Amino acid sequence: MFDPQARPARDAAVAHNARAWDRLAESKAALAQPAADAAFTDPRRWLGAGGWLAGEGQGRSWLPSRxxxxxxxxxxxxxxxHGPLYAAAGARVTVFDSSPAMLALDRQVAAERRIDYGMVQGSMDDLSMLAAGRFDLVIHPVSTCYLPEIGRVFQEVARVTRAGGLYVSQHKSPASLQSSLEPGPRGSYELRHPVAGPQAGRALPPEPPSRLREHGTQEFVHSLSAILGGICMAGFVIEDVCEPDHTEPQAAVGSFPHRASxxxxxxxxxxxxxxAAASLALA
Ligand SMILES: C[S@@+](CC[C@H](N)C(=O)[O-])C[C@H]1O[C@@H](n2cnc3c(N)ncnc32)[C@H](O)[C@@H]1O
Incomplete structure (x- = not known):
């Protein structure tokens, strides 16, 4: 059940961000670029080594053995x-997204490459059209920042994942979303937006387009308790966590890799x- 008091803010954010991502897809923004030809020559390698399932922090791959x-x-x-590469690697894939234009890109790639996979439009906090326990693996790129409340997302992911199945997600780090995008005069960054207390929970003020904030979207900061705790509360055990390394030697002050350091x-x-094994209950 959705909290009736929170529902209007959630519905507004879902509709706003679906439109914003439609515009980003239509303007061919960086995050709306289909996989390049080279990735299809060895999709498993692209997904694993250095790709999405490289658990960089601990230097081990998170890619399932098959x-x-x-x-x-x-x-x-x-x-x-993501969808066509997992499908090309032999998986039975469903791509789920709220933006019709982002899904249209999947439809186009699937037709051009003659790859068959499913596409469903909806909001990630309501997966009611997907059967319980259906998925072995859920991959979830950055997107929890587009909803004001995320506990339900994790509950829905847990419902559609089979016991023993894996859930790999990426999130914008709270401290990064809270902080200024540009460095101050001393080359350091300023903590600007609250993550807790009465001022928290509002959409972040708009910023000029950059790799850190997608133009025209409404974004929300979520605490580590909401992200890590929400995943655990939904019925997952966290096996590993990493902060992918985006630093570069000699990065110019104010550049993306400089801020990433x-x-x-x-x-x-x-x-x-x-x-769902019987275990010792907490008080
Ligand atoms: C950062 S993109 C991820 C996909 C991207 N192609 C990539 O390269 O990883 C974020 C995606 O989240 C989707 N999105 C935003 N809010 C959503 C919601 N409430 N439910 C489902 N998808 C949502 C957007 O439409 C967009 O396709």
Whole structure:
């Protein structure tokens, strides 16, 4: 059940961000670029080594030993990048996204490359059209920042993931979203937006387009308790966490890699759905 008091803000954010992502897809923004030809020559390698399932923090891959035949949900992952690569690696794929134009890119790539996979339009906090326990693997690129409340997202992901299945998600780090995009005169960054207390929970003020904030979208900061705690509360065990390294030697002050050396922009999480075994209850 959605909280009736929170529903108007949630519905407004879903509608606003679906329109914003439609515009980003139509303007061929960086995050709306389908996978390049080269990735299809060895999709498993692209997904694993250095790609989305590289658990960079601990230097180990998060890629399952096999993808062929696995049911994979690419959640909030329209754009023709993730879906066709998992499908080309042999998985049975469903791409789920709220933006019709991002899903249209998947439809286009699927037709051009003659790859068959499913596409569903909706909001990631309501997966009621997907059967319980259906997926072996859920991959979830950055997108929790587009909803004001995210506990339900994790509950829905847990519902559609089979026991023992994996959930890999990436989120904008709270501290990065809270902080100024440009450095001050001393080359450091300023903490600007609250993550807790009465001022928290509002959409962030708009910023000029950059790699850190998608133009025209409404974004919300979520605390580590909401992200990590929400995943655990939904019935997953967190197996690994990393902050992908976006630093570069000699990065110019104010550049994306310079800021990343102060504020890693993303948090990537590997979680496993717990089996419903009897365990010691907490008070
Ligand atoms: C950062 S993009 C991820 C996909 C992208 N192609 C990539 O390269 O990783 C974020 C995606 O989240 C989707 N999105 C935003 N809010 C959503 C919601 N409430 N439910 C489902 N998808 C949502 C957007 O339409 C967009 O396709």
């Amino acid at each position: 993808l062929d035949g696995l049911e994979v949900l690419c959640l909030a992952a329209g754009g023709g990048k 102060f504020l890693p922009p993303y948090l990537r999480i590997l979680a496993k759905k717990q089996a």
